[in-house]
Amino acid sequence: MSEELHPFETFLRREMIPHIWCDGCGNGIILNCYVRALKDLDIDLNKVVTVAGIGCIGRISGFTNTDSFHTTHGRAVAFATGVKLANPELKLVVISGDGDLFAIGGNHFIHAARRNVDIHVICANNFNYGMTGGQYGPTTPLDAWTTTTPYGNVEHPFNLVHLAAASGAAYVARWTTLHARRLTESIKKALQKEGFSFIEVITPCPEIYGRYNKMRTGIDMMNWFRKASEIRNQSDPAKAEITPERIVIGEFLDIEKPSFGRLLRDMTTRVQEKMRKGR
Amino acid sequence: MAEKSRAVLTGKHFMEGDIACAEGAIAAGCRFFAGYPITPATEIAERMAQRLPEVEGVYIQMEDELASMAAVIGASYAGVKSMTATSGPGFSLMVENIGLAFMTETPCVIVNIMRGGPSTGQPTKPSQQDVMQAKWGSHGDYEIVALAPSSVQEIFDLTIEAFNLSETYRTPVVVLADEIVGHMRERITIPKADEIRVVNRKKPQVPPGEYAQFRPDEDLVPPMACFGEGYRFYATGLTHDESGHPTTSSAEAQQKLVQRLCDKIRKNADRIVKTERTMLEDAEVAVVAYGITSRSALSAVRKARETGIKAGLLRLVTLWPFPDKQISQVAKKVNAIVVLEMNYGQIVREVERAAKETPVIFLPKLGEEPHKPAEILQAIGRARQ
Ligand SMILES: Cc1ncc(C[n+]2csc(CCOP(=O)(O)OP(=O)(O)O)c2C)c(N)n1
Ligand code: SF4
Ligand SMILES: [Mg+2]
Numbered sequence: 001m002s003e004e005l006h007p008f009e010t011f012l013r014r015e016m017i018p019h020i021w022c023d024g025c026g027n028g029i030i031l032n033c034y035v036r037a038l039k040d041l042d043i044d045l046n047k048v049v050t051v052a053g054i055g056c057i058g059r060i061s062g063f064t065n066t067d068s069f070h071t072t073h074g075r076a077v078a079f080a081t082g083v084k085l086a087n088p089e090l091k092l093v094v095i096s097g098d099g100d101l102f103a104i105g106g107n108h109f110i111h112a113a114r115r116n117v118d119i120h121v122i123c124a125n126n127f128n129y130g131m132t133g134g135q136y137g138p139t140t141p142l143d144a145w146t147t148t149t150p151y152g153n154v155e156h157p158f159n160l161v162h163l164a165a166a167s168g169a170a171y172v173a174r175w176t177t178l179h180a181r182r183l184t185e186s187i188k189k190a191l192q193k194e195g196f197s198f199i200e201v202i203t204p205c206p207e208i209y210g211r212y213n214k215m216r217t218g219i220d221m222m223n224w225f226r227k228a229s230e231i232r233n234q235s236d237p238a239k240a241e242i243t244p245e246r247i248v249i250g251e252f253l254d255i256e257k258p259s260f261g262r263l264l265r266d267m268t269t270r271v272q273e274k275m276r277k278g279r
Numbered sequence: 280m281a282e283k284s285r286a287v288l289t290g291k292h293f294m295e296g297d298i299a300c301a302e303g304a305i306a307a308g309c310r311f312f313a314g315y316p317i318t319p320a321t322e323i324a325e326r327m328a329q330r331l332p333e334v335e336g337v338y339i340q341m342e343d344e345l346a347s348m349a350a351v352i353g354a355s356y357a358g359v360k361s362m363t364a365t366s367g368p369g370f371s372l373m374v375e376n377i378g379l380a381f382m383t384e385t386p387c388v389i390v391n392i393m394r395g396g397p398s399t400g401q402p403t404k405p406s407q408q409d410v411m412q413a414k415w416g417s418h419g420d421y422e423i424v425a426l427a428p429s430s431v432q433e434i435f436d437l438t439i440e441a442f443n444l445s446e447t448y449r450t451p452v453v454v455l456a457d458e459i460v461g462h463m464r465e466r467i468t469i470p471k472a473d474e475i476r477v478v479n480r481k482k483p484q485v486p487p488g489e490y491a492q493f494r495p496d497e498d499l500v501p502p503m504a505c506f507g508e509g510y511r512f513y514a515t516g517l518t519h520d521e522s523g524h525p526t527t528s529s530a531e532a533q534q535k536l537v538q539r540l541c542d543k544i545r546k547n548a549d550r551i552v553k554t555e556r557t558m559l560e561d562a563e564v565a566v567v568a569y570g571i572t573s574r575s576a577l578s579a580v581r582k583a584r585e586t587g588i589k590a591g592l593l594r595l596v597t598l599w600p601f602p603d604k605q606i607s608q609v610a611k612k613v614n615a616i617v618v619l620e621m622n623y624g625q626i627v628r629e630v631e632r633a634a635k636e637t638p639v640i641f642l643p644k645l646g647e648e649p650h651k652p653a654e655i656l657q658a659i660g661r662a663r664q
Contacts, residue, residue, distance in 0.1 A: 046507060047507055067506040069356065069514050070515035075349035078345065078353075080353060082361070087358060108342060268332045
């Protein structure tokens with residue numbers, strides 16, 4: 001008698017399932033798109049390291065059957081930088097939340113992008129801190145209700161794709177969990193990119209953010225994504241601010257420039273050469 | 280061979296402490312440094328930036344010390360011996376991730392060249408004000424290993440030892456030197472590469488299916504698989520079981536893990552702790568000191584002997600785990616103990632605890648210079664009464 005295997009059996013860590021995410025949460029879609037991209041690319045799973053910080057989405061590295069690490073809050077990108085430089089053969093994927101990557105970890109993000117270090121970052125932007133019960137964060141829209149903006153949010157949010165592009169990323173895209181097929185293709189592209197790539201995924205948190213902002217279910221939130229999203233490939237990321245009426249999605253940037261890893265290797269080779277001649 | 284000779288600068292040198300620290304690290308096999316400049320530890324970073332590419336290692340200047348410590352842990356999990364170097368303000372930023380290194384059993388070395396605190400304090404002046412922070416700075420129960428060099432030769436030797444201990448016990452190790460040791464220049468002898476003892480972490484002896492990243496051997500230390508070796512493990516700062524899976528609501532899991540991690544150091548304390556005894560055999564008064572202050576202490580003890588006072592010195596080479604046994608052995612034999620520190624009272628509390636009934640006199644020192652032998656001599660005189 002043979003047991004039928006899940007098509008992603010080898011990509012998921014079975015002992016860690018069931019996952020901790022709520023019904024209607026978009027994190028499962030992100031996990032699905034990620035492992036599908038790994039499968040389609042036929043990447044050697046032994047050479048992939050999945051790194052996450054702290055948050056609901058942060059648990060994703062535990063579910064992925066690659067080498068994986070769950071860092072302290074905000075430090076996933078800095079950790080991944082150390083791994084990548086120490087062993088350039090590894091493919092480093094950071095998947096983490098809007099709070100983890102852009103509040104407490106914002107400094108690491110902009111500097112990793114500036115260096116163009118070979119790391120592929122996927123941000124699950126659910127507009128709030130899901131893990132701690134729905135406080136506002138650096139991507140919470142103006143006027144939105146969260147547990148720490150009980151009178152409406154009075155802070156301007158980041159436009160993440162603009163931030164990533166301005167900081168120096170080589171590849172920048174934004175999708176929503178409604179666009180699973182495009183998201184998967186985009187992840188595949190990002191994973192093959194030299195240098196720093198960034199994909200923002202707008203994802204529903206119906207349990208908390210949705211409930212407080214008149215979108216009680218995952219379906220309600222996906223309906224908002226459906227109504228508001230506009231695909232504008234190669235458009236100016238500076239003009240891609242998210243509003244209730246409009247979520248600009250697509251590939252904003254895909255450029256070639258030498259990665260930090262390459263520049264570092266070239267420098268080391270020059271030093272080695274000089275040493276050999278010197279002796 | 281060429282690589283090896285480039286890594287170990289065998290011979291006699293006249294060298295600054297910070298430079299000797301960097302050379303010790305490279306001799307121990309360190310090939311990754313992530314840091315952020317800060318007085319008086321900057322020279323370590325500068326030396327590493329120059330030297331690591333020569334030995335095919337990587338130097339990176341991170342955006343801050345939070346990032347530096349995170350990158351060091353990452354590099355170690357990628358299988359490369361790694362370190363950072365800082366001073367008080369930077370060390371404060373590192374402590375959360377030092378806890379992560381402890382929890383995920385990451386071999387790595389953190390050098391703290393101590394300057395005057397609190398806060399920005401006196402950047403160019405020496406202190407020994409971070410010794411308690413090294414032990415208790417991160418939250419939760421943990422054990423740290425910390426070593427206190429007192430000369431340029433010793434910062435070289437102890438940086439190697441720090442790597443060896445971190446690899447042996449899969450744990451972060453701190454080198455706690457004061458600004459004087461970091462900045463002074465002295466003669467040092469760097470041995471031949473094959474005369475330097477270098478320890479590497481235990482590797483798994485079983486195939487991936489049978490391996491668990493946090494399953495300890497009898498010595499309480501688990502063999503360590505690294506990224507890319509086919510073991511596909513998960514590591515987290517959450518409380519976890521032997522496979523690394525989070526076990527965040529089981530009291531039993533919490534007890535089992537935290538106890539083992541702490542016992543790994545506590546039960547091996549006899550192997551880890553080093554002290555140096557001078558003229559203690561017949562001593563009536565013992566001076567306890569570490570780092571730069573132990574050198575003034577030694578001349579004071581010699582002077583005391585010249586005037587007929589039976590004084591001796593116990594120099595603490597290891598600060599953590601604390602040399603309880605060594606202190607209590609000395610305390611049983613002497614009438615009183617004098618403790619010197621360049622702070623307002625830190626290690627003295629540990630000495631008092633271990634010395635039990637034996638009176639302890641404390642000589643604090645805040646600011647520019649270590650204690651003068653005359654001051655120490657006076658305290659020895661008081662202790663004798
Ligand atoms: C240093 C530190 N500060 C605060 C926290 C508490 N905390 C855990 S997750 C989190 C926010 C996570 O938000 P996000 O990254 O957006 O992930 P989400 O839960 O929304 O997926 C916070 C504040 C922590 N774990 N560590
Ligand atoms: S709280 Fe929100 S983000 Fe977290 S698992 Fe639930 S739905 Fe997902
Ligand atoms: Mg979030």
